Amino acid sequence: MSELRVHLPAFRHNVATLAAIAAPARTMLAVKAEAYGHEMLPVARAALEAGADSLAALEVPAALALRDAGIRVPIFAWLHGADTDFRAAIAQRVDLGVSSREELHRITASTDEGVAAVHLKIDTGLHRNGASVEQWPALVTDALAARDAGRIRIAGLWSHLADASPEADAAARAEFERAIAVAGELGVPLEGPDRPLLHLAASSAGIREPEARYDLVRFGIAAYGVSPFDDVDGPGLGLRGTMTLRAEVLAVADGRAVLDVGAADGLPPRCSGRPEPAQRSCSAAAGHACSPSTSTP
């Protein structure tokens, strides 16, 4: 048999560590993909106990599941499909990322049960979601009109970094600054109680680029104990591992053991032959059994 154990105390330690790094910026914790495979609800509660004050859910159904579990903090969802239920999201006060006028119009058409809190996204170079520089003024203008009509609240202006290099991140940050300025010129308040949250950084920039932290950092991978950098590992950042995978030894022969764990349990077939002791696992992950080398140091 094999067993995957999640360590919530280690996770809480990581969240507290990251929240202290980000302060005075606030900490939003990413619990997408079932909290990176750790199980969403216990992890979400642990994150809030440890210093996060909002949650990143990726998509509306996950956000609604968090609400159904009684979690009341702001929850952010930003990847929407053709069938996304914006009406339910608005009724449950889910903050919605908005990348295009089309998306904004679908949301404003769903506001009969409340005012939608929207975070307008500018694409600063990743070329995934987000309005292009050319599309940005029209998106902001439409959002201001929807705000004035009482349908939405502009709760945030945001983007996401490519982590390509410090120079690329700096260029993206400059792009973000220009987008904020454009939004301000068009009428989005950049001071006062109605000022939207500005957010750009995830784990990598949240740790290393203080100028990218703005009002909040969306921490993901680092909270789960994994370094976002190539030049330092999780422990090197003061982070603890949040999972332990154990497997029973089924047989031993010629210095090699066959373990009761394999590709069907999620071990990548290519994890074989890794030199690091902590990573050494399978030399042939297939089906349920694999044979790691137990003789390497």
Add this chain to the structure above:
Amino acid sequence: MRRRALIDLEALAANLRDADADLLDARADAYGHGLALVAPLARDVGIGTLLVSTERDAATAAAAGHEVVIGRMSAAEIPDAAIAFGVDGTHRPVMTVSGELIATKHVPAGAGVSYGYTFRTSRPTTLGLVGLGYADGIPRLGSNRAHLAIDGARYPLVGRIAMDQFVIELGDAEVHAGAEVVVFGDPAEGHPPRASGPPGQNAPRSP
């Protein structure tokens, strides 16, 4: 957001009849096809014994009227599950995996795509954002290598695959948000074959 693994029960039944075996390797929830679907069908076509991974799967198989073997067998004893699930290159593939085109975006030449900017566009083009990623089992090794299908036409996956999204280059194609993007399926229906690129590598294979 749609993410779909479609199981073709007719193809599965035809493959099982063709395999003409008394025992089916149905470990790991029938190679991810869903033992609750596969077990009754296997019984209907005359298979009497299922090999399963867990006690819970054993109960599912027994409820469908099977003799059950739990656990592992040496490779020589295991019948060819590749035939049953249509991943032997000859039989009809049983599973089709698809996601949704979330958005399209026109970009100039030289635009970096996804984390690390491992891809830059060589011409003005259109990019498509697909709502699938490694959290859905799409191996990151498919980054800058895999090809996906929309309405039978193939498009290259560009840039790094992220946890819940990746980007394809659509060029001049007239496709729109909401379109179904097929990762792998039956080549006879215009879908990419499972073995054609890295996205198929998480699919069942013969042990």
